[in-house]
Amino acid sequence: MDLSNNTIERITKIYGYLDALEERGVDFVSSKELAEALGTTDHTIRKDISLLGMTGYTRKGYSVRFFKKELAKKLELNKKRKACIIGLGRLGTALLDYERAKEDGFEVVAGFDCSINKLERIRTHIEVFPMSELENIIKGRSVDLGIITVPAKSAQQVADQLIEAGIKGILNFSPAKIVVPKNIIYLDMDFTNALRFVAAKFITKQ
Amino acid sequence: MDLSNNTIERITKIYGYLDALEERGVDFVSSKELAEALGTTDHTIRKDISLLGMTGYTRKGYSVRFFKKELAKKLELNKKRKACIIGLGRLGTALLDYERAKEDGFEVVAGFDCSINKLERIRTHIEVFPMSELENIIKGRSVDLGIITVPAKSAQQVADQLIEAGIKGILNFSPAKIVVPKNIIYLDMDFTNALRFVAAKFITKQ
């Protein structure tokens, strides 16, 4: 499939919104309502949906339940690709036990840390390993996604190791700016960058 | 100023990259190198920079130090707008003490939680308040940014309160999909959404 980044971002948010609507027991939703929720126009929403080859009902909108299920199928959210977490500090261990990931396309199958001490102390049902095992585990278990929660100074090195081991995507929670080849899916999740982004939005909006 | 979201995103990342380069003692950087770091083209980088009205040196590139300083000025990262954190759980308290925010345009001036117990137990040098004080504090101290770290089920309500109190931007760490008026700067920072986004990238890239 061939969707723009913006479309993917909107579709992802639509999914989250559908999730909330389903919980509230709503049956149908219109492109207009979705547009308002996402801060865009109904045209854009309908284009996005039609790009996915999906379809709604005239005068009713889209069936929340069906649309959500169909979207999950399209985005392969039920596929449970394998993910691992590198760096088992506060954030890393919290994410380790984030069971909900399974409903969003990923299953955390391993944790890594360079401190043997830490590995021994951790209580979790996910297997944890020393860094030396990284390549073995990633290759052996076909892990697709690496979630980096190490301190900034070792982030690039960890990313390099992940890529070397054949990882396909990286989610970076460290404040370091990581450089990755274009074929790697990469997303920055760090607070510092978010603050700067928001700061920049402030100066452009006012 | 009038910059596209994509440009802002790139500029923000460039800033992070300059930061790293400065630390490594690098003097000059070319648009080509920046492009490789961000996974885009040198043309795009130069356009972005020229859009900001900034300029480099022929055959040398951009002075890291000067460029970074200039960018900080343009993005008003030294301005220290006021921010508050709502929800003082693990994440919220961690962010409360994130001193670095000051270098990225924001200063956390208050924390809020609905649990009086929690407020009494918290040890921090930032002032914390019960939710009933939200409007007072935000208006009284001209707080610009609300950082939401409450559980999903109360996120929308908190957002509504913030907006009512006159907040200008919201950073949402909860997995809830929040609906805000268009004039509010809004950024989703939640893990769930990020996972779905990455899952969607997987299906489009392969």
Add this chain to the structure above:
DNA sequence: TCTAATGTGTGAAATAAATCACAGATGTAA
């Protein structure tokens, strides 16, 4: 069973963004 209201789906048009192409500047090396 008509009519009005409402919401989808999609080519066409408009707008925005990225890329190209190349002139201009300047450092480097012989």
Add this chain to the structure above:
DNA sequence: TTACATCTGTGATTTATTTCACACATTAGA
């Protein structure tokens, strides 16, 4: 001091995205 290589800056062009406009479908109400 000349020739060359390299990197910026920016109009022009291409490509991508968003918005528009409207035909079509269907529900609800009279």
